Amino acid sequence: MGKSDGDSFFCSQPRKMVSMTKFEIIYLTGFRGTGKTSIGTLLAKSLGRTVIDLDGVVAANAGKSIREIFQQDGESSFRDLETTALESVAQTSNSVISLGGGAVLRDINRSIIQSTGICFWLQCDAETIAERLQQDEATGDQRPALTKLDELQEIRQLLQTRQAKYEDVADHRINTKGRSIEQVAEAILERLTQDRAS
Numbered sequence: 001m002g003k004s005d006g007d008s009f010f011c012s013q014p015r016k017m018v019s020m021t022k023f024e025i026i027y028l029t030g031f032r033g034t035g036k037t038s039i040g041t042l043l044a045k046s047l048g049r050t051v052i053d054l055d056g057v058v059a060a061n062a063g064k065s066i067r068e069i070f071q072q073d074g075e076s077s078f079r080d081l082e083t084t085a086l087e088s089v090a091q092t093s094n095s096v097i098s099l100g101g102g103a104v105l106r107d108i109n110r111s112i113i114q115s116t117g118i119c120f121w122l123q124c125d126a127e128t129i130a131e132r133l134q135q136d137e138a139t140g141d142q143r144p145a146l147t148k149l150d151e152l153q154e155i156r157q158l159l160q161t162r163q164a165k166y167e168d169v170a171d172h173r174i175n176t177k178g179r180s181i182e183q184v185a186e187a188i189l190e191r192l193t194q195d196r197a198s
């Protein structure tokens with residue numbers, strides 16, 4: 001596992017070798033509210049790639065919102081749909097895929113991600129995430145409660161329990177706190193250029 005990145009913008013996960021085939025798909029992972037969808041859209045535009053939002057695929061396949069899937073069928077059904085959607089989008093090429101914040105939970109998902117693309121982990125602290133979620137219109141349809149805790153406690157707890165999964169799946173991690181969407185996208189582009197050259 002890479003060293004703690006503190007406030008630094010970027011931290012590569014030094015244990016991994018990134019091969020050229022890993023550029024086939026660019027995956028963005030990280031907790032809710034870390035900017036995966038907006039940054040993914042900008043990145044795809046800059047690279048002339050297709051952007052795919054994994055939650056969007058899940059909702060389209062199910063014919064209902066993420067919140068409805070959770071309410072009517074439960075989280076475990078949602079996770080099954082998520083894996084099915086990931087298996088299908090992992091077969092695309094030249095794409096940028098914004099993952100749902102919990103897509104890293106299953107071993108099979110992490111193994112699909114690692115074997116089909118390069119993965120960037122967008123990090124942020126719990127307080128900033130809570131603020132962003134309150135301001136984001138997508139929260140209503142897309143982000144049902146995942147625990148019985150209040151929002152900030154839930155974010156803190158899940159960040160802690162998911163940390164090792166994000167570390168496991170990511171090739172690079174980026175601290176997004178205090179950075180604009182454009183700055184983070186630019187940093188990812190720079191990192192891709194460096195990886196390509198090495």
Ligand code: S3P
Nearest residue numbers: 031032055100101102142143144
């Ligand atoms: C989830 C995050 C959501 C969505 C679902 C579950 C999670 O995606 O997949 O509500 O477990 O963290 P975003 O990270 O895009 O909000």
